[in-house]
Amino acid sequence: MVDVLRSDFITQGPAIQAFEDAFATYTGAKYAVAVSSATAGLHLACLASSLSSGDTMWTSPITFVASANCGRYCNAEVDFVDIDPCTYNLSVNELEKKLRHAKEKNTLPKVLIPVHLSGQPCEMEAIHTLAKEYGVHIIEDASHAIGASYQSNKVGACQFSDMTVFSFHPVKIITTAEGGMITTNSKELYDKLIRLRTHGITRDPKLMTESAQNEGSWYYQQLELGFNYRITDLQAALGCSQLKRLDEFVTTRHQLAKRYNTGLANLPVTLPFQHHDTYSAYHLYIIRLQTESLTLTHKDVFEGLRANGIGVNLHYIPVHTQPYYQSLGFKQGDFPNAEHYYQEAISLPLYPDLSVAEQDRVINVLRSLLKPH
């Protein structure tokens, strides 16, 4: 970052390309496009998929609102696929049923956004097979999943998707303060993303209309309506140095997750299920309280942990229950597995600097809250 400050560019300079190249190499994708946030990345990915008014986009109800909002930015309808009660990712069974139904009614979605909740990849091969059968574009929301693998590939390789979007917000696995990345293997999508990231402007004479012929070297053309969704060189430099530490961060997260698994065994909680095809990035460690065998409520346990200074969280409030989405016609009861999950889920503190003593304290406080009263 100091080098960037001393250089000629603090934005639109060479650090961005270096970050993109390092990211493409890491994930195994052909192309990477750095953007100002994952939200911007999701918006651009939807635009590059030609999502617009009259189209539909589907995602999971258990995600951050940005996974759904990107469809609304394109004036598309948004709908949800209920979650799998085991992985908490969108359910392949529900997806299959919903696609079959949508085909009959001629309401198939143009885009599907599977979200790799907590860093565990969705069942991408099965999702991809269905998406191909029904002609649906796939954009992976991998905001939690940098450093994760699916089968033998890193998430972001886009083996089973058109594009993958990552977040570098400070709460995520690596950070650039704000920032995001889109990966793809399609040259056509890559060119579109690059253009849309900067106002829809091109300086490539091959892409310009005829009127460019007699213009000088100052000339550029705006071909479509794009945005300023750029990341800065300062942030990209931070991203490059963070990327070097990524595998170490994820390894530590796995070690801590394993300690939780041991420390929480035999308590009335469901521990994170890991599908055999996946290597999670463990962005989150989510437990579910077996509320039927507890005297305390979910809220009591959550507030009890907070009262003891433990920074627990709840990922996420089902998106379809947000007032904005209710105003679009969704209602309580629409996605029962997601709503049931929300009644029981708690994210425990998990980050590479979490000490063994701190983690033991989390386990002990939880243990004392959950013991029969």
Ligand SMILES: *Cc1c(COP(=O)(O)O)cnc(C)c1O
């Ligand atoms: C954090 C997050 C986003 C948004 O990321 P920003 O970089 O803050 O825009 C989108 N989707 C999910 C699942 C996230 O966790």
